Amino acid sequence: MVSGVKNGLSYNKNVSPNFNEGTANLSLNNGVPTSFVTGSELSEEGEYKLVVTDRAGNKTTVNFTIDKTAPIVTGVMDGSSYNNNVSPTFSEGTAILSLNKGVPTSFVTGSELSEEGEYNLVVTDQAGNKTTISFIIDTVKPLLTSASSSINNTNSQFAKIGDTVTILIKANEDVTILEAKSKIADTMVESLEVTDAGDQDASTWAVSFTVSELSSSEGTVNFAWKMTDKAGNITDISFGSYPDNSMITVDTKPSKITSGIMESTSNQYVDVTFSEATYGGSAENLGALDQTDFEAIITKSVGASLAQVTITGVTKTDDMPLVGGETVVRVYLSLTGTPIQGDKIKIKAADNAIFDHVGNVTSPTSTTDHLIVTPLVTYEWKKDEDGDADIKTIMITFTKGISVSPYMNTKERLMGAKYKPDVFLTTPTPIGGDVKVKISVSAGWDNNAVFGATANGVYAQATSANTISLSVNTQCSKGGGSCFIKSDFRKSHALVTIEDISNPAVKTILDLNIDSNMIDPIVLNEDIGKD
Structure with a gap:
């Protein structure tokens, strides 16, 4: 009698066949039979044949299989989703299939599945090994x-x-x-x-x-x-x-200053226009603009100009307080010293101070144009085309601030004299008739100045109502003839100050270029390069 295994069965675990009498031979996968000792454990997978023979020659044959390998399923993979029909296939055993956790039903290998849902396929072989495959058929696009x-x-x-x-x-x-x-x-x-x-x-x-x-x-x-x-x-x-x-x-483009208009009577304020609504504060916390968000820069027409400018406040153009989001603001100025004709002011954005509604920061290079400062004294400048070839004259006619009446009997020497290069009228000196102004010059020449003629130098004279002539005598500048010494005197910035005789604060300063060798030996520096 054989126990532990039964004829025709398969096992998915180790087995130990037993017999109570006789001897036994065992073969694996139709191989050569070998002697088998009762109760020995078998673990190797395959098809076994056990033949037990007692003393009388009676034989008992048991065919069994050890199969520990789960069935192989193709056509679908566990945990996968498919957007098309599938046909699961398995090579052994039987299968049951459930849809959407419903009641399992028998499934025939290779059958096509098309219905959408969650499938669970369980394939079991003769040895009891199971393969479970869960998969999804989904043909609907995500929403x-x-x-x-x-x-x-x-x-x-x-x-x-x-x-x-x-x-x-x-x-x-x-x-x-x-x-x-x-x-x-x-x-x-x-x-x-x-x-x-x-x-x-x-x-x-x-x-x-x-x-x-x-x-x-x-x-x-x-x-x-x-x-x-x-x-x-x-x-x-x-x-x-x-x-x-x-x-x-x-929005990556910050607000820009597009224009500025100077109050023309007393330089009291500049109305500054921006390209869009503008704010102060910070990019994260927008607020109203204030005076620290701007800078005022003065460009002086001459180095000796004493004018200085500061910003004292910022309002709306109707003088109401700013609230943020304005496109035009009024920047109030305090102009100290004495502004000179030709002085200019521009208003610029301070660094990291002005923002648009998004928080883009206005560049500190964003400025108004140069705005003309209204000076205390204004004048017109005209070259006198008449007169001696060696004497070039400029006519200065005052249009605001100071007055002078003519006095034709006296020319005041401002700079230079024969053999005396150090002659300069640095002390304010009255010129004119009944109505006088004071005039003075800055000292110094740009070269080792030489004056070959007694008349050489720069002169001033009140020649008509509110007009002063400035003339340069360049005699002997070309040498030859009776000139034994060639005249040569130059100064790139000869500053001539003309002031009210009773109020020195009311004045103007002319920045002249003097060169005895030039066709035009006396030129206003701001006119150099103009036609």
Whole structure:
């Protein structure tokens, strides 16, 4: 009698056949039989044949199989999803199949499945080894349930340089985002980042980019992407095809100063116009502009100008306080010293001080044009084309601030004398008739000045109502004839000060270029280079 195994059965574990009498031979997979000792454990997989013979020659034959290998299933894989019909196939055993956790039914290998849902296939061989395959048939494309844009900016609708724009995508199932793209107006964004939105939820994704300084594009942000589910179904979301109530506009261009108008009577203020609504405060906390957000720069017509300018306040053009968002503001000035004809002022943005509604900062290079300062004294400058070839004369006619009456009997020597290069009228000296002004010059020549003629030098004379002539005598500047010494005197900035005789604060300063060798030996420096 044989126990531990039965004829025709298969086992998925080790076995130990036993017999109570006789001897036995065992073969594996039709191999050569070998002696077998009762109770010996068998573990190797295969087909066994056990023959037991007692003393009388009676034989008992037991055929059995050891099979520990689970059935192999092809056509589907455990945990996979499919967007097409499938035909699971197995080479041995029997199978049951359930759909959507329903009642299992018998399944024939190779049968085609098309119905959508979650399948569970269990294949069992004769030895009791089981293979379980769970899979999904899904032919429906994933659906976009929501898409909303945002930025890391206090202004929820506008993005500036350095801001990160993000669209949060929500699908109705787990998806993967493919081929994400974005554009600003019609310009494609070069670099995008796709993340899981930080919630470990495969149905929720974030696509983002940072507004770059390299991009000058402005306009509405749009995104496009593809969503694929586990089964490989793809939904294509094109630009502008999704609902988004929080559209973002990129604005990278800061407000600029476009013009400035100087109050012309007393230089009291400048009305400054910007290209768009403008704010002070900070990019993160916009507020009203104040005087520290501007700088006033004075460009002096001559180095000796004593004018200085400071900003004392900023208001609306109706003098009401600023609240933020103005396009025109009034910048009040305090002008001290004595402004000279030709002095100019410009108003510029202070560094990192002025912002637009998005927070873009106005460059400190943004300024008004140079605005003419209204001086205390104004004049007209005219070259006298008549007279001696060796004497060149300029007529200065005052139009505001000071007056002088003519006095034709006296020319006041301002600079230079024969053999005396150190003659300068540095002390304010009256000239004129009944109405006088005081005149003086700065000392010094730019060369080793030589005066070959007694008359050489620079002179001033009150020649007509409110007019003073400035003349340069260049006799002997070309040498020859009776000139034994060639005249040569030069000064690139000869400063001539003309002031009211009773109020020295009311004055003007002329910046002259003197050169005895030039055709025009006396030139106002601001006119050099003009036709």
